[in-house]
Amino acid sequence: MTLIKLEGLTKRFGGLTAVSDVDFEIEKGKITAIIGPNGAGKSTFFNLISGFHRPTSGSIMFEGKDITKTPAHIGARLGIARTFQTTHLFERSSVIDNVIVGHRLRTKSKLYDAIFRTRREKREEQMAYEKAMTALEFVGLADLATMQVATISQEAKKRVAIALALATDPKVILLDEPAAGINPEETDGLAELMKKIVQNGITVCTIEHKMQMIMELADQILVLNHGAKIAEGTPEEIKTNPTVIEAYLGGESVAEVI
Ligand SMILES: Nc1ncnc2c1ncn2[C@@H]1O[C@H](COP(=O)(O)OP(=O)(O)OP(=O)(O)O)[C@@H](O)[C@H]1O
Incomplete structure (x- = not known):
């Protein structure tokens, strides 16, 4: 079942087209990865889906509703x-x-409520x-709840960033390079966490360089x-896709890289 449907999604910054006419569907209850070379x-694609940028053209449907704007x-x-x-x-x-x-930041109290400490x-x-x-x-991370962020490991900070998103009760969570800058063992731990998120009914969409x-x-x-978009498919399909091999890996021998 489709959770997010993108049609002709395009974002231009002046003369530069950062996202160009992308059609794509994010499946509910699955892990979708967005890959591609730097730049x-x-x-930008994430910023469009999450509403931080408004598309230059194209549309974004979420659960069948138009959320483009x-x-x-x-x-x-x-x-x-x-x-x-x-x-x-906030490190301190x-x-x-x-x-x-x-x-x-995502709940309803306004400044008025904060000042007058309303019941709400x-x-x-x-x-x-x-x-x-x-x-x-x-x-x-329950054990680290009262620790100052500055004193915890990079991997724990990654988990805090994920907890922050999870605390909003999302239907889909967009992860921006969750495994960047951490070691292989910690990467495995984060992969497990992503599986757990999906098992709990939250769709996962992730940008990641760790192939x-x-x-x-x-x-x-x-x-x-x-x-x-130069390709979409299962990992098996992507691994053997000649366009991906050429564009993404610059024509290098693929087998070891992917
Ligand atoms: N706010 C902006 N204003 C102008 N140009 C931008 C802006 N955001 C991104 N770009 C440009 O859009 C292009 C795509 O950038 P983007 O950061 O989306 O790529 P990326 O795939 O996430 O790269 P990376 O893997 O290096 O993070 C780049 O050429 C970038 O310089």
């Missing part, structure tokens, strides 16, 4: 969550406070704490090059 348009905070409420680089975390705050802030505000504060704790337990991980993990892969 291929992967991050929906801004990010509304997209988050509809159930689209994305992770950011770990550099976006605790792990749990980081997750709570992430959740609060207090209720939301309690809810945010509980959501944050549940998300931390889910990603295996071995993607080939073992993804159900479907979208390959972008210069903003355009």
Whole structure:
């Protein structure tokens, strides 16, 4: 079943076409990977789906609804969550406070509520704490909840970034290079976490450069090059696709690389 349907998705920055006329469907309950060389348009593609950029043309349907012009905070409420680089975390705050802030940014209290401490505000504060704790337990970080982010490992920070997205109760989570900068063992741990997310009914869409991980993990892969879709398919199909081999790997012998 299709969760997100993209048609003719295009984003231009001045004269540069970062995403070019992409048709693609993200399947519900699956792990989809977006791959492609540096500058291929992967991050822009995520920014379009999550509403951080508005497409120049084309459309985005989410659960059959047109969300092409929906801004990010509304997209988050509809159930689209994305992770950011770990550099976006507040290093001097605790792990749990980081997750709570992430959740609060997406909940309803307005400044008025915060100042006058309305009942809704207090209720939301309690809810945010509980959501944050549940998300931390889910990603295996409950023990680190009160630690300052600056003192935890890079891998734990990656998990905090994921917890932050999970705390918003998403239907789909967009992961931006979750395994960048961590060792192979930790990469395996993150792959397990992605499987667990999907098993819990949340669709996963990930940008990742670690090919071995993607080939073992993804159900479907979208390959972008210069903003355009050059291939889509299962890992097996992508591994042997001559266009992918040529464009993505510069014609290198493929077998060892993928
Ligand atoms: N806000 C922006 N303004 C202008 N150009 C941009 C902007 N964001 C991205 N670009 C350009 O769009 C192209 C695609 O960039 P994007 O970051 O989406 O690629 P990517 O595949 O995520 O790359 P990487 O793997 O290096 O992160 C690049 O040429 C980039 O310089």
